[in-house]
Amino acid sequence: MELSVSSSDGFRVTVTAHRRVLAARSRFFAEKLAGVGGRPGRPVAVEICECDDAEAYVEAVGLMYSGDPRRSLAGEDVDKVLGLLKVSVDIKFDDGILACLDYLEAIPWSEAEEEKVVSTLGKLQIQQVCEPIRGILQRVSVEPSTSVNTDSIYLGILDGVLQAKDKKARRDMKALIARLLREDVDQSNMHCNKIEISRETLYRLCHKCLDCLLQLLSEAANFGEGQGDRASLMGEVAREADNVQWLVDILINKRIADEFVAVWADQSELSTWHSKIPCMYRFEISRITAQLCIAIGRGQILVSKDTKISLLRTWLEALYEDFSWMKRACRVFDKKLIEDGLSATILTLPMAEQQEILLRWFDCFLSKGDNCPNIQRAFEVWWRRAFFRQFTGDQDLSQPQIVVSDEHT
Structure with a gap:
């Protein structure tokens, strides 16, 4: 045929x-x-x-x-x-x-x-x-029993990365997991039935890292002669701070970092212990503050002015003090990005807080120069708002402002 x-x-x-x-x-x-x-x-x-x-x-x-x-x-x-x-x-x-x-x-x-x-x-x-x-x-489909346990799987993977012993493997896995989670966010509109890591799981890990960091700082602040290897303890402090930075980056990319800003602003005890440690050992902690200010300045984190004021009151002085070590020791450091984020964050505050913060920065900058963040842009904007473009807060904007003149044209 x-x-x-x-x-x-x-x-x-x-x-x-x-x-x-x-x-x-x-x-x-x-x-x-x-x-x-x-x-x-x-x-x-x-x-x-x-x-x-x-x-x-x-x-x-x-x-x-x-x-x-x-x-x-x-x-x-x-x-x-x-x-x-x-x-x-x-x-x-x-x-x-x-x-x-x-x-x-x-x-x-x-x-x-x-x-x-x-x-x-x-x-x-x-x-x-x-x-x-x-x-x-079955190669690509998720069984119902697996779906139920998804959050515990995520928790196990992320916790495993945070506790990893090998530095290179830990760094590689952090980069991989962060990229995969970013892809989840980018594709969220394409996969309506996508299983995501929960907010609760991420914040549980954040609180665990913060508790560990607090304990390590208190030990470091009270460290005495003959108590062991101080360098090893400080390495653990830097490692735990890096863990928090990694988790915060995930929170920012998933647009759920607002709660963490309040949590970080409330870390007064941690801030107190932080001030008792030499800058060379603690600067990684100030990178968390810089990270949050960059995201706030970009509009990636939406928080109230009271939360931002609390954040800066708790951590801004520490950021000033650690800035020179951040520039010197961080493998990845974008000075302008931090300064722009800090400037943008300050300029969202009420004028009274802008004035208080920027006049304090003015004194710090004159004393430390390039070892302090250069936020002249924020200072310029505040200056113009305060002295050239004065706006009276009690001015009634509900009615048009009419000026009556006896002169005739």
């Missing part, structure tokens, strides 16, 4: 095949060829028109001649096998369907291929292959 296959774009191919083979392997061809007899010297002609992939039909016919279709697919790419699967379904080629499903279950997929596999298998409505399809999709 002659089989002609044409696609909607005009591509056409004709192959010669044995009707006995096609009828035996495909229920579609068995139905079409039943009772059809060819004339002597003229083979039966079958035509399939307007198909999506004419080449895949020809490949499927060739697969019918294989004694082991699954082995015949070895080395083929995923796209080709998905095309063969769709054609095998259309022509009811059961051995071809099972061979394609076995192939998809056995080989690894790239992320791009994964999307195609899931999409194609999700559209197949064939009762007899439901179990094989379900088995294949």
